[in-house]
Amino acid sequence: MTDAARPYTFVHRLDRFGEHPAYYLPSGEVISYAYLEKLVEKKEKRLDEIIPVGSLSALSFSTTLDNVVTYIAALRLGRALLLLSPRLSEEGRTRLLKKLKIAIFINADGTVVETGYTQNVRRDCALMLSTSGSSGSPKSVMLTLDNLHANACAISQYLPIVNEDRAITSLPLFYSYGLSILNSHLYKGASVLLTEAPVLSKLFWNQFSKFAISSLSGVPFHYQLFRQLRLERQAYPHLRYFTQAGGKLTQVQADYVKTLSNQFKIPAFLMYGQTEATARIAYLPPHLLNTYSDCIGRVIPEGELLIRDLDTNNKITAPYVAGELCYRGPNVMLGYASCARDLSLNERVSELRTGDIAEQLPNGLFRIVGRLSRMIKIQGQRLQLDDIEVILCKFNVPLCCYGMDDLLIIGYVGGDNDLAEQITHYLRESLAIHPSFIKVVKLDSIPLLANGKVNYQSLLLAAKESLSC
Structure with missing residues (x-):
């Protein structure tokens, strides 16, 4: 050809x-x-x-x-x-x-x-x-x-990627976020350092300096690591901007991103996306970071975000009214394949139901307030697991929540010997959850998937093992 x-x-x-x-x-x-x-x-x-x-x-x-x-x-x-x-x-x-x-x-x-x-x-x-x-x-x-090309194009319109940029593979390439970095830099004719060095290794940061890397990307867990490494104390004059995606930041993590942005005097882009939308759906413009770090921001170029009522499916237009976040755009997937038969079906998704519960602010920004799959019901009371993780931050230990109807599981690392009892008591007093519906498990570390997100299935297995003892 x-x-x-x-x-x-x-x-x-x-x-x-x-x-x-x-x-x-x-x-x-x-x-x-x-x-x-x-x-x-x-x-x-x-x-x-x-x-x-x-x-x-x-x-x-x-x-x-x-x-x-x-x-x-x-x-x-x-x-x-x-x-x-x-x-x-x-x-x-x-x-x-x-x-x-x-x-x-x-x-x-x-x-x-x-x-x-x-x-x-x-x-x-x-x-x-x-x-x-x-x-x-x-x-x-x-x-x-076309999905891949459209998303690479959209990302390149809101991120300041230029021909002279050098990114580094801080994320796996089989993961949509990591792949989007590869694709968007190809789109702009920019450069990428292909390294398999772990982010926590001295080798990674030596390469980061040696090759004058101009952008740094990570999921919330990475920014937790950057904080432990005291990245804000380092000198990287070649660094031009940060990006973050792969899950909502805790308030501590969001504050640290602000610290990095201020210390290096460069922009930080908080982003939202799903593999089902190739990678990216929304982003928060850097100038709004200090005020709206709890928001996913605005939709990417050529896309459309809308919120639908959980019961009627009608489009919600009023501000601060929560519903399911939906997305339309040229980067929306064909569909899922779970078996060979699915690969030959001639269907296509026109509107992506993200499974996230969101609201729109009067200024047009969108904010995630929960997750449909992260919602459980205990004693008839509907609970949002993300909200529980937030309120448990008061215990100042790494923790994560999972569950199913009539069982709430909390995994934590470190803390006092009686911390499990403290957490159980707190949940009983603050949310009126009977202790028989709560299982608190002490972990050696928070279980993570290869992409840096919490492995909730591993948490479930740990809880089951604890229950069987």
């Missing part, structure tokens, strides 16, 4: 950026956009030979140049690709292969496994992202190349 005939998306005609660096490697090697184009063309030919048309392939996506080239080549070739955590267990991998009938499995080291499965994946499905981090659940989001 000639350059003139190629569809124009962020993964096409990479050589239009010439010798400008696309990727930096920890070894010091620089991969220019012109050379990246050659690598992708070569990989395209290889994938065309091994991946049958209409089949589904999967990539164990490590933060390496070869894996990134494979990802770009698959998108250009039009072969549906499922991105997976390299930490996925053999059991999880086998379950996925059978449930989705994955024909080709590409390991992180580039080796290829042919499974013998055949498939008839819908032609517009370009990419699949798991909804379960590294658990191996087959439920995945189906995205088109």
Whole structure:
């Protein structure tokens, strides 16, 4: 296919950026956009030979140049690709292969496994992202190349990404937030340092300085780590802005983001999104951070946010009236795939129901006030787990809440020996919850998924083990 005939998306005609660096490697090697184009063309030919048309392939996506080239080549070739955590267990991998009938499995080291499965994946499905981090659940989001391109474009309109920028892979690339950084920088012809160094390691921060990284991104847990590292005391004159997504910040974390922004005298962007919307849905303009850090902000370019009544489904227009947050835009997924049959269905989601409960302020900003799936009912009383986490902050220990109807589970780390009793007593007095409906579990650490979010299933297992003792 000639350059003139190629569809124009962020993964096409990479050589239009010439010798400008696309990727930096920890070894010091620089991969220019012109050379990246050659690598992708070569990989395209290889994938065309091994991946049958209409089949589904999967990539164990490590933060390496070869894996990134494979990802770009698959998108250009039009072969549906499922991105997976390299930490996925053999059991999880086998379950996925059978449930989705994955024909080709590409390991992180580039080796290829042919499974013998055949498939008839819908032609517009370009990419699949798991909804379960590294658990191996087959439920995945189906995205088109247009979804990816539209979101990269929108992100590039509100973030100050310029050609000379250098990002760093502080997040996994199989996670939609981490992938969006890769995509948006490709869109703008900017650069990314591909490193697998953990954020807490000395190596990561040495590379951060050595390669003069210009932006730093993280989920709430990362900002908790940055606070422990006393990042505000460091000197990074090359740093231009911060971004945060992947969950709501606690007040302490939000205050720390403000501290970082003020100390470095650079903007910080709080963002909101879901994998079902490719990555990004809303953002808070930096100049509103000091006043509205509890808001997700305004909708991204080309998108529309609305709130629907939980009972009638009618659109809510009055301020401060809570309902389910819904989103429309060119980055909304095709739908979910939990089995092979789902991959061939010709359906498409037009309006994404986020599952978040939100309200709109008179100034037009949106604020999340709860989560439908984070709502439980105990003794007929409806409780929002996020609210309970907030009120328990008074105990000054890391904690998280999970539950189901008639059982509230709180996991905590550290604290006094009688802290479990203190928490139980407090909940009984403040929320009138009988202790028989409360289980407080002491943990060695807050369980986390590969993307840095709380692993609530692990908390549930810990509670069940405690109950069986």
